[in-house]
Amino acid sequence: MMTNERAKKKYEAVQTFLRSKIESGVIVPGEKLPSESELMAQFGISRNAVRQAINELIKERLVESRQGIGTFCVKRTQGTSMLIAMVTFRISSYIFPRLVSACNQSIQRDGYTLLLNESLYNVAKERSVLLDLRKRHVDGIVITPVLEGSKYNADLLNEFEAEGIPVVLLDGEYPDYAFTSIVIDEVAAGRKAAEYLWERGHRDIGMIYSSNYRPKVLRRDGVLGFLSSVGADIREEWLVGIHGQISSLETYGQIRALLAQKNQLPSAVICSSDDEALMFMRQAQRHKIRIPEDVSLIAFDNSDLARYSSPRLTTLDHPSEYMGELAGKLILDRIYHPDVKSRTRTVIDTNVISRDSVCGLIASVGARNS
Secondary structure: OHHHHHHHHHHHHHHHHHHHHHHOOOOOOOOEOOOHHHHHHHHOOOHHHHHHHHHHHHHOOOEEEEOOOEEEEOOOOOOOOOEEEEEEOOOOOOOHHHHHHHHHHHHHOOOOEEEEEEOOOOHHHHHHHHHHHHHHOOOEEEEOOOOEOOEOOHHHHHHHHHOOOOEEEEOOOOOOOOOEEEEEOHHHHHHHHHHHHHHOOOOOEEEEEEOOOHHHHHHHHHHHHHHHHOOOOOOHHHEEEEOOOOOOHHHHHHHHHHHOOHHHOOOEEEEOOHHHHHHHHHHHHHOOOOOOOOOEEEEEEOOHHHHHOOOOOEEEEOOHHHHHHHHHHHHHHHHHOOOOOOOOEEEEOOOEEOOOOOOOOOHHHOOOOO
16 A cells, blocks of 8 residues: 555656646647656656656646657646637528537537637628637637638738737638638539539539639639630629628629529529528529529538528538538647647548439530520
């Protein structure tokens, strides 16, 4: 019994010593701890006792062991809020609940709390949220950035990084700033949507897209790029650029104007998001235009809207859970290793989810509406 108590005191001495060095800032995040041999010599104890002390610190999430390299300090314990902010367009609708939930689960495992904020896809609102977060002294920020043409808050986020608050961009990135980011290959996704229709005989293709949101503009570029590669294009009146929120009266008007060309409609329409496609479906029904019998429809994001619409919407997948989890891991890595200056860019591919809103045309269809 006395032997066990003495052994316990030996490893606890090492544990207390290292913890105090971390808490006082003598050992900083990213710094390597003394080796097992050095600690054995310093405290006159066995290798097993040293390893037991390290294992206890790992349980406290103060250090991590990297095989073949050593043990490193990974967590700030002085002046840390244990808060990671997440700023998205919405919190409780569309694809965002999946992003939020996955990110939250990822950071909770390390004891952090996710502080949720909505920007409502408004650059001024987003800036106000970010300035408030600066006062909250959060440890990091995961953000789906608002990209309203040339208006965005990259300058403010750049200041945060300079102040030691790491930033991860999720599902969007700024054209002239280097942040750690996770994005879908939007151009490739656009090409896939157009190719999917082309392979099913569609030659008259239209598109509805958000002209003030860069990822959707990139989807448009992918569509146009594919059509150009096969010697086709989109008629000017079939390319509808929406500016503003999807629910705006202006958007309804633009879609109604397209559908009013009842005898000159494309055989298929690509919408740059599922919510745009759902709006198109509603307006088509009012004009007695059937989907997919009269017009086939494909969109992007694979939201619940796509799964439960009638007909069920063919769409390109959005790997929200994977992206949210990865965002959590990346922001923690940035917090734990502030000395690492490099920024990573993760580009994710996506695939078509075939459902009921696209029908094939016979090969000889040609220009059906000419």
